[in-house]
Amino acid sequence: MHLSLPALALACTGLIGLALGLIFFYAPTDGDQGFSQRIFYFHVPIALTSYVCFGWGAWKALRYLRKRDERADLESYVAIHQGVMFGALTLVTGSIWAKASWGVWWSWSENQLVLFLVLFLFYCAYFMLRFSVEPGPARANMCAVYALFGVVLIPVSFLAIRLSQKFIHPVVFNAHGPQMTGSQFFVFCVSLAGVLALFATLYQVELAGKRLDAHVRELRELLT
């Protein structure tokens, strides 16, 4: 993630534009679900990106605990912040997809959606923790520990949700690889790359903003 921000933003815009074009004009219409299936090309990449955000946040949290580097604390926070935003988008797109496919806004039998609800609740509490504790190494430690619990909670919750119900969500990936045609898979990959680039861009923008903010405050502190 050491690309320059403008290059990243440009790549992100290009990829997302390309993905939009491909989704609406190139991807074949699904025989089963029709036109509405196209939201799959947003929903799944956004969900996967959200996992990437939480994983990145946990990785930075681990680095903080090992190296005591304040920057890693901020990076972990920003990654989780992005993860929660993509997670909220996953909930919204999944909900729309559920409405289009099954005529309901919410379906407890959709494992992916339920898991995101659990994760959304968990990571929202991360912000409550962060904003109710005084800034400093103690807070950074706690946030890091909580972020690490989060990535462990993801598979545990996933298992729990699978146990709790019959599995009726349309299976996109299975043990034999993606059940997509070549053209579908291509569009999916472009879309995933676009959303990942969007995450990288937003991550850099937020991080730059937060760092600038901290510098300004430090300077002001020095002046007084």
Place this chain on the structure above:
Amino acid sequence: MIGGGYAADVGALARKDLLLELRAKETLPSMLLFVIAALTIFHFALPHGTSHAAALGLLWAALIFTALLGLTRAFVAEREQGMFDALVLAPCDRSAIWLGKALAVLAFLVAAEVVALPAFAAFFSGLDGRTVAAVALADVGIATVGTLFGAMAVAGRARELLLPLLFLPMAIPIVVGGVGGYLWFLALYDAIFAVLSWAAFEYVVSET
């Protein structure tokens, strides 16, 4: 790191918590009253002739919220009297502080359930051995994770509000395992999160 000395530290710390509760008599009586009151409310909330499964689901809800009540109180003495400073400076392994507290929490949970489970069996539709085993396994997970998160929550400004927010998402898999009677899943949960909490506690109570 772990040896006879470690066990002695854990024992001394857990005994201290039991002694404190014996003096103050706050946590356990509140948990008992709460769980019985909750079960009573559930009796009126459930329609007549409700299935055993529905009642069992509510039992798990009652147990989780009762545990939350106990966990909120777990570190009150340490927080109000600044005892984290004294304990953190003591030469014992910091995880012994966690384990001692988790054992005390576990004791309160078991004590509350010794009353709550027979009460449930009497109020609703009986109990089977599998549920009792699931409750015992769930208690371990609740006590280990809850103690760690309890130590985090008391550092915040809105401590009573913070703990439920932190803990409830973690409790969802416990409820799934408990209601479904998946004992292996509860054991897996306990193993994973007990180890993680054990390793993480040091960071939660100490900056250095």
Place this chain on the structure above:
Amino acid sequence: MIRARGLAKRYGDRRVFAGIDLDLAAGGFLLVTGPNGSGKTTLLRVLAGLAAQTAGELRLPERRLVGYLGHEPLVYRELSPLENLTLFGRLYRIPERAERVGMLLERFGLWDVRHERVSTFSRGMQQRLGLSRVLLHEPSLLVLDEPYNALDRQGAELLDGVFEEHVFGEPRTWVVATHEPQRVERLATERLAFA
């Protein structure tokens, strides 16, 4: 005993102190003065190993050799003095614990109330118990934050005695923050004044 170079502490963006250099030899006495909120407590917490510095180097003795008394007496209010000292005696693995605990309770005038709850004590008595807890494990570095603040006259005189008493083995090293510097001025080997 303590060696600090360029010690600094920030909470978020708030700077508490910066650029503190310090050398405190064994047997030394560091007197920390300054108004409330000037950073005395934070410095003492860093020097006791309870808080991490934001920048700078710091060498401290190992944790078991440190005794710390904060604004609170750091004892359990619902336990008795005997139970409190016994708990910490166990954690510090003090040999002949019962004798040591009894001796300290006697010395700090708490023997007669050793079975009573600390919450029924006056603030002065609680602080005396706090002092005996700090001395329990014979620390070689003692960090006391405003120790006179809550002490009654009897306790203050006891503390004066502790400062000056001769101990066998390594001499005690002190870091003391106080509003009443005149009480300990003559003992100080190092001084640090916060503005």
